[in-house]
Amino acid sequence: MARIPLPAMVRQMSPALLITSLFCWLLLYATSHELQSVPLCAPSQTLVTAGAAYSTIHGINATAILATALWIVMVIAMTAPLLAQPIAQLRLRSLARRRNRSLGLFAAAYLLVWIAAGPVLLAVPKAVEVLAGAVDLPAITIAVAIAALWQAAPLRQRALNRCHRLPNLSAFGTAADRDCIQFGLTHGLWCAATCAPLMLLPMMAPAFHLPLMLLLSVALQLERLAPARPPSWTLRILPGQLTAVTLFRSIRWSLR
Amino acid sequence: MxxxxxxxxxxxxxxxxxxxxxxxxxxxxxxxxxxxxxxxxxxxxxxxxxxxxxxxxxxxxxxxxxxxxxxxxxxxxxxxxxxxxxxxxxxxxxxxxxxxxxxxxxxxxxxxxxxxxxxxxxxxxxxxxxxxxxxxxxxxxxxxxxxxxxxxxxxxxxxxxxxxxxxxxxxxxxxxxxxxxxxxxxxxxxxxxxxxxxxxxxxxxxxxxxxxxxxxxxxxxxxxxxxxxxxxxxxxxxxxxxxxxxxxxxxxxxxxxxxxxxxxxxxxxxxxxxxxxxxxxxxxxxxxxxxxxxxxxxxxxxxxxxxxxxxxxxxxxxxxxxQDISIAGQQPLLAARLNRLGVPTADANQLAGALAMASRKSTELVGQTSTAVRIAGPATDASVQLDSGATRNLTANLSVRSLARAAPGAAPQAPDRVYLALENITSSTDAGVFNVYVNLPKGANPAEHPENLAGVVSLFGARAASKAGGPHAGAGLTQTLEITDIVDAMHLKGELNTQTLDVKFVPETPISANSKVDVGRVRIYRQSR
Missing domain, CATH: 1.10.1280.10 (Di-copper center containing domain from catechol oxidase)
Structure with a gap:
């Protein structure tokens, strides 16, 4: 059988980050399984209830900590593969003896943004439900509309383009530390701005929470692999839809 | 036909x-x-x-x-x-x-x-x-x-x-x-x-x-x-x-x-x-x-x-x-470089023939400017701060001893190549060309020192690359100039154990007072191949 040579864009992915992500997915899957047996969270598996459920099962009163931990696992699962390019650029621009330090600071700052975004994101589904009640539409319809509108907006493409930005980093001393942290924070912010509205979907559809999240992650990863493009209103509202076609086409080409 | x-x-x-x-x-x-x-x-x-x-x-x-x-x-x-x-x-x-x-x-x-x-x-x-x-x-x-x-x-x-x-x-x-x-x-x-x-x-x-x-x-x-x-x-x-x-x-x-x-x-x-x-x-x-x-x-x-x-x-x-695809200018020979670095002529030829490629190309940052460099006026000076550890490794790599020495059973490797990378070049205009000099003597007229000329850089495409929301996200252009020969010469004169390296930008085209031509960082990398 002919070997399928992976297209260049796929080879840009980092195996280490993919494995990290996979590990976190398995962890999420395992916990979600355990959680299903708890009636408390059956209607909605948002992370706060998940944390609460955990507290109930294990008899520990640490809802907030557990919720945060699960949230971090979820963020790592979804975003780790997206960080291949910025991390490679960070390594290239760090002195060899400082590479691990740079990476650690970047990752910590990046996660911090997502931790801060967590409570806001978790509160939105409630707000959407209230809104849905007011306008007499199903909540999921409103969530889909918000996500689709954001996907089509040029503003989102601007944010996504900034995720491709090469960092301008200092090499020495505290300036280098500061720049790595700043890079992590700004990258995290653009990343959250690009992706967060899409995350409404799994949050509003608890029955399909995990599969939807996984699907979105794959789509966002494909989108991240495509080069940046000029911002304008677009109908390409499925993230990575074009990349998927290119990928398919190039695999077909390699098989000819 | x-x-x-x-x-x-x-x-x-x-x-x-x-x-x-x-x-x-x-x-x-x-x-x-x-x-x-x-x-x-x-x-x-x-x-x-x-x-x-x-x-x-x-x-x-x-x-x-x-x-x-x-x-x-x-x-x-x-x-x-x-x-x-x-x-x-x-x-x-x-x-x-x-x-x-x-x-x-x-x-x-x-x-x-x-x-x-x-x-x-x-x-x-x-x-x-x-x-x-x-x-x-x-x-x-x-x-x-x-x-x-x-x-x-x-x-x-x-x-x-x-x-x-x-x-x-x-x-x-x-x-x-x-x-x-x-x-x-x-x-x-x-x-x-x-x-x-x-x-x-x-x-x-x-x-x-x-x-x-x-x-x-x-x-x-x-x-x-x-x-x-x-x-x-x-x-x-x-x-x-x-x-x-x-x-x-x-x-x-x-x-x-x-x-x-x-x-x-x-x-x-x-x-x-x-x-x-x-x-x-x-x-x-x-x-x-x-x-x-x-x-x-x-x-x-x-x-x-x-x-x-x-x-x-x-x-x-x-x-x-x-009509003609013959090569203008001569291909520089590795043996000549080895010879310049101190390997005797006869050995240099033999060594050049025996050198092996590095198993993996590796690129390491050696130093960089601490801030962005705004290019303006007749000339702009910048100072690249060098990392002492990385510079020591580079010096060791260029020394005759390391060139001649190889692990038992392994072929010796070619000396590192050194590059000056101008990264995140952003500009409000595309119409600019400048020369880049490295390690010019103090107060020297750049034109009289072609041996210190790292190369020429154009801003073609820089304007589009500088738009923050655009496909480049405003990251600008990157240009790479090989400075192996300049660094070899410094090494031979014992000038490499320095903490900073001077870089001078000399515009060839007029740059207006309100133009913003910035080199985000000037970095020096060594590359083993």
């Missing part, structure tokens, strides 16, 4: 190549931009800025355009900062040439007409002059010269186009065996960085950097005394969005294409990788981006092509060859 693309400076008297080029231009320019075989649509494939074209008088504001001028698609297709730069431009030139040939044959011209090239050969000063046939506004019979455009301002803005040998060096091309480099590395390869289809990536290859960039800017330039930040004041050749309108553009790119053919003839040396001086065999490059090189045919239809389909210029679909 393949058609022959001829050297514009070696056309015999009474040769009709340029006459027929002019005739074809007249035909194509008479067609409306809505016709994809028109001069205007062909130029827009490289790049178009609707308002700029209207301001310059090349587009009627009332015309409904067939493609969105702001979108990347059939228009705005050109590939820069990418390993697709060379194959895309070859396919583009071939499609252009086929449309011109069709027009020429229909006018009764020769069926073997081919696009000429302008070989600005640094070893032959006469060829650096701007081709005379393009320079006059009117022909002998008083009619308008189709090869002329008014927006060519040259180096000083007065319309005098002067290219110097140092603006168009080519020897650096012959000492780079790799066609492409990976995206997580500095761009040091001949043909550019592995990217997806890219209108303006951040990783141009050596050929795209020089001589490609400086020729664009030194022909285009900026109107004397005018603000280069206003696109309308710049020459057509100086900007992506207008370059294809100027008839000289096509001769310039024919020469870039010719230099690619020349590079393929460079002989592989023993320490080079197995695919040295060869085109990539990677299917990503050969077959992708599948269906995204879209070219027009003379009959107004379009077709898609790929790098694989343009590798052999004698293939019937392309059917051309160059």
């Amino acid at each position: 393949a058609r022959v693309r001829k050297d514009v400076w070696q056309l015999p008297a009474n040769d009709k190549t340029l006459f027929w080029y002019g005739e074809a231009i007249k035909t194509l320019q008479a067609k409306p931009i809505t016709d994809i075989t028109s001069w205007w649509s062909l130029a827009a494939m490289h790049g178009i800025d609707r308002q700029l074209w209207i301001d310059l008088g090349y587009l009627d504001a009332t015309v409904t355009l067939p493609f969105n001028p702001n979108a990347l698609g059939f228009w705005n297709q050109c590939q820069h900062g990418s390993w697709y730069f060379l194959p895309w431009h070859r396919a583009y030139l071939a499609a252009f040439e086929a449309i011109l040939l069709d027009a020429i044959v229909k006018k009764g011209g020769p069926a073997d007409w081919a696009l000429p090239y302008w070989n600005y050969d640094p070893t032959r000063p006469n060829t650096l002059r701007f081709p005379a046939a393009f320079a006059q506004e009117f022909l002998d019979d008083g009619s308008k010269n189709p090869l002329w455009v008014k927006e060519r301002y040259g180096r000083r803005g007065n319309g005098a186009i002067t290219i110097r040998a140092a603006d168009v060096p080519v020897v650096q091309l012959w000492q780079e065996p790799d066609f492409f480099n990976e995206p997580d590395d500095i761009p040091t390869s001949f043909g550019g960085t592995r990217t997806a289809f890219s209108h303006g990536g951040a990783g141009p290859g050596l050929l795209e950097q020089v001589p490609h960039g400086p020729v664009h800017v030194l022909v285009g330039g900026t109107k004397e005394g005018a603000d280069p930040d206003i696109a309308e004041n710049n020459g057509l050749m100086a900007m992506f969005e207008t370059a294809g309108i100027d008839p000289i553009f096509w001769l310039h790119h024919a020469n870039i294409d010719r230099l690619w053919e020349s590079w393929l003839t460079v002989r592989r040396r023993p320490q080079d990788p197995p695919d040295a001086y060869e085109n990539p065999t990677d299917t990503d490059w050969l077959d992708q981006p599948a269906g995204e090189f879209v070219m027009p045919r003379p009959d107004g239809t379009t077709f898609t092509t790929t790098a694989r389909q343009v590798l052999n210029t004698r293939d019937p679909a392309l059917n051309y060859e160059y």
